[in-house]
Amino acid sequence: MQGFASEFSSALSLILNGDAELWAIVLLSLKVSVFAVLISALIGMPVGAALAVARFPGRRVLIVLMNALMGLPPVVVGLLVYLMLSRSGPLGVLELLYTPTAMIIAQVVLVTPIVAALTRQVVEMLAEEYSEQLRSLGVSRLASVPVLLWDARLALLTALLAGFGRAIAEVGAVIIVGGNINHVTRVMTTTIALETSKGNLALALALGAILIGIAVAVNAMVSTLSLRAEQEGLRHA
Amino acid sequence: MIRNIVRAALIAVGLSAGAANAEESFIVVQSTTSTQNSGLLDYILPWFEAETGIDVRVVAVGTGQAIRNAINGDGDVLLVHAKPAEEQFVIDGWGVERLDVMYNDFVLVGPKSDPAKVKGGLDVAVALAAVAEAEAPFASRGDDSGTHKAELRLWVAADTDPTGASGTWYRETGSGMGATLNVASGMGAYALTDRATWQSFGNKGNMEVLVEGDPRLFNQYGVILVNPEKHPRVRAAAGQRFIDWLTGPDGQAAISSYKLDGQQLFFPNAK
Numbered sequence: 001m002q003g004f005a006s007e008f009s010s011a012l013s014l015i016l017n018g019d020a021e022l023w024a025i026v027l028l029s030l031k032v033s034v035f036a037v038l039i040s041a042l043i044g045m046p047v048g049a050a051l052a053v054a055r056f057p058g059r060r061v062l063i064v065l066m067n068a069l070m071g072l073p074p075v076v077v078g079l080l081v082y083l084m085l086s087r088s089g090p091l092g093v094l095e096l097l098y099t100p101t102a103m104i105i106a107q108v109v110l111v112t113p114i115v116a117a118l119t120r121q122v123v124e125m126l127a128e129e130y131s132e133q134l135r136s137l138g139v140s141r142l143a144s145v146p147v148l149l150w151d152a153r154l155a156l157l158t159a160l161l162a163g164f165g166r167a168i169a170e171v172g173a174v175i176i177v178g179g180n181i182n183h184v185t186r187v188m189t190t191t192i193a194l195e196t197s198k199g200n201l202a203l204a205l206a207l208g209a210i211l212i213g214i215a216v217a218v219n220a221m222v223s224t225l226s227l228r229a230e231q232e233g234l235r236h237a
Numbered sequence: 238m239i240r241n242i243v244r245a246a247l248i249a250v251g252l253s254a255g256a257a258n259a260e261e262s263f264i265v266v267q268s269t270t271s272t273q274n275s276g277l278l279d280y281i282l283p284w285f286e287a288e289t290g291i292d293v294r295v296v297a298v299g300t301g302q303a304i305r306n307a308i309n310g311d312g313d314v315l316l317v318h319a320k321p322a323e324e325q326f327v328i329d330g331w332g333v334e335r336l337d338v339m340y341n342d343f344v345l346v347g348p349k350s351d352p353a354k355v356k357g358g359l360d361v362a363v364a365l366a367a368v369a370e371a372e373a374p375f376a377s378r379g380d381d382s383g384t385h386k387a388e389l390r391l392w393v394a395a396d397t398d399p400t401g402a403s404g405t406w407y408r409e410t411g412s413g414m415g416a417t418l419n420v421a422s423g424m425g426a427y428a429l430t431d432r433a434t435w436q437s438f439g440n441k442g443n444m445e446v447l448v449e450g451d452p453r454l455f456n457q458y459g460v461i462l463v464n465p466e467k468h469p470r471v472r473a474a475a476g477q478r479f480i481d482w483l484t485g486p487d488g489q490a491a492i493s494s495y496k497l498d499g500q501q502l503f504f505p506n507a508k
Contacts, residue, residue: 197415
């Protein structure tokens with residue numbers, strides 16, 4: 001284990017000493033996952049909020065289904081997206097397989113249910129709290145969605161972070177639809193999988209440490225931002 | 238804010254679609270993990286890319302999966318190592334023509350303690366029979382890859398059916414060569430591997446090569462252009478150029494010049 005520890009630290013310092021190729025991989029990881037989370041937010045937040053306030057038969061079933069979809073196995077999502085985007089698949093003409101766009105699509109499928117389900121929960125609590133007020137103002141249920149989303153924005157950041165965590169850490173889907181192609185679709189997680197399969201365990205672990213570092217940095221950044229926004233909100237109030 | 242996000246997303250989508258539409262500026266090669274994990278492709282491809290300006294995008298999976306992906310049309314060139322399956326691929330019309338590219342060999346690796354006492358043997362069938370007899374752990378790919386197919390042929394030669402022992406001493410990992418070697422290393426198991434992956438593998442632990450040199454351990458690689466008549470979007474011109482280069486003097490010289498720790502890993506033999 002002594003040998004492994006020194007191997008690990010030398011791999012880590014090698015990486016941190018400005019390996020251009022590695023930083024390109026880190027950047028692609030961030031680009032793919034950030035895009036996926038933003039698109040998921042655009043879809044998941046309105047859907048989640050609408051489910052929170054609307055009342056219709058089958059609503060509970062939909063909520064259960066959405067909550068269950070949070071546990072979608074990435075490999076299955078990767079396979080489904082592969083079958084859609086394959087040249088033999090219905091969307092083959094788009095030639096999107098083995099591109100970063102394909103990876104974004106797969107991650108959107110994985111992340112949207114998380115964002116939607118968490119949004120639903122947050123907004124539902126808020127809607128109960130404000131129900132009298134909203135009714136007295138004569139705002140219909142669905143019309144209150146933008147107001148509620150805006151009011152819940154800080155809590156919703158957590159939903160986005162949960163989605164981002166899922167996206168950036170995921171390997172099963174992106175390796176199938178991205179193909180782990182060097183300089184094109186190779187991201188942090190697929191690089192770690194590749195180095196593990198080469199038996200370069202120390203290097204793989206060092207890459208993993210960097211991935212964790214990125215996750216911590218992103219979370220710290222968002223938490224600082226939300227703290228500042230909260231303080232600002234208090235000052236205005 | 239939201240409008241900017243949408244615009245950015247559209248640009249991202251547009252960019253990649255645009256790159257795909259620029260015909261034949263790149264090809265997708267469905268290949269096997271051994272050619273990538275050994276570092277061979279990273280070593281030889283820059284020459285081809287510099288000469289032709291064609292970017293070669295390698296998807297490295299097991300031979301079985303590579304062939305299925307190629308049947309779906311998700312690749313322009315197939316570079317794998319399972320000759321019977323490759324010939325079937327061409328017979329079924331999915332590929333244009335199969336050409337020999339290079340060869341190396343498989344080796345039987347295992348723990349230095351060698352519980353089945355096979356070390357130094359020249360007959361791989363006898364060695365496998367001894368492993369089965371000793372019920373010593375054996376890690377199989379179990380994933381329909383080229384190496385897995387070769388291993389199954391060798392069990393037939395050894396007149397032994399290990400699948401009945403699946404889950405006891407015969408352990409099918411269902412994963413790539415490197416992952417299987419990691420498993421073998423962890424549980425002190427025997428395994429069949431191509432020499433290139435073994436040579437470049439970084440987690441050998443207490444394992445070593447035990448049996449090598451049997452003619453049945455020969456490992457031939459072939460290259461095939463995916464048939465554009467089956468999949469009109471195949472980048473046939475660029476793919477053919479890559480095949481011509483790989484089987485021509487420049488590609489063959491590049492293959493033989495690749496060495497790891499002073500040892501040549503692949504031996505060109507295109508006709």
